[in-house]
Amino acid sequence: MLTSVRSLTAATLLVGTALAATPAFAQDAPAEKTPLVTVTGSTTLVTDYRFRGVGLSGGDIAIQGGLTLNTTPGFYVGTWASSLEDSPVYGEVELDVFGGWTGEVTDGLAADVGVTYYAYPSKDAGAGPSDVWEFYGKLKPTLGPVGLTFGLYYSPDQDSLGGGDNLYLSADAGVGIPETPISFSAHVGYTDGFLTLTDNGKAWDWSVGASATVLGGLSLGLSYVGVEGSQINGSIDGVTDDTVVASLGYAF
Numbered sequence: 255m256l257t258s259v260r261s262l263t264a265a266t267l268l269v270g271t272a273l274a275a276t277p278a279f280a281q282d283a284p285a286e287k288t289p290l291v292t293v294t295g296s297t298t299l300v301t302d303y304r305f306r307g308v309g310l311s312g313g314d315i316a317i318q319g320g321l322t323l324n325t326t327p328g329f330y331v332g333t334w335a336s337s338l339e340d341s342p343v344y345g346e347v348e349l350d351v352f353g354g355w356t357g358e359v360t361d362g363l364a365a366d367v368g369v370t371y372y373a374y375p376s377k378d379a380g381a382g383p384s385d386v387w388e389f390y391g392k393l394k395p396t397l398g399p400v401g402l403t404f405g406l407y408y409s410p411d412q413d414s415l416g417g418g419d420n421l422y423l424s425a426d427a428g429v430g431i432p433e434t435p436i437s438f439s440a441h442v443g444y445t446d447g448f449l450t451l452t453d454n455g456k457a458w459d460w461s462v463g464a465s466a467t468v469l470g471g472l473s474l475g476l477s478y479v480g481v482e483g484s485q486i487n488g489s490i491d492g493v494t495d496d497t498v499v500a501s502l503g504y505a506f
Contacts, residue, residue: 298503307459307481309493312339328357345376420447475501
């Protein structure tokens, strides 16, 4: 989705060289233009929906998918949904709507800022507030073959958070094996606020995984996920147990 300034410069030099070496009649051919708007999307089947380490599908298979409208200046809007374990407050479906801007701020460093609205359209009537607003900012440096992402997510005081707020910090790393469809990833996150299942409102989560892209946009993934649960009662119905999550997805 990101367009590299360095790549654009290189492409311009290559095009200029090609035109200089091409017969005059070929110079009249129209240049290919970068689309102003593109649409990307994905659909995924996971063995367990884990959000910041916490299981939200009750250990069952979840169906997920989303669409994003991207613009050349870097602004985007999109939506994403997942099936959930049915509950009165959240229902059976999570529907996220988001928008923001992403782009390269300097050579080898990209940024992403925006806001997400988490909605639960199938919740029981009168079950209480559940929808959440969250603002986010990410820095994405690239170090050789390794892509890094450092994220900050903040949900201000709102009724669905018990009248409080929530802060989430994360660090992610990913690297692809050259000349293979295989890539590896690692993640660590820290939550401070309402969205934890610990007694002090603070929790760490982590994961390591591998994926392989085959047949174009089809991907297979496997990851090990863990999160801190209740310090007194242990895990709650298995949603904070360490687990292995498998995924089958298609992106376009």
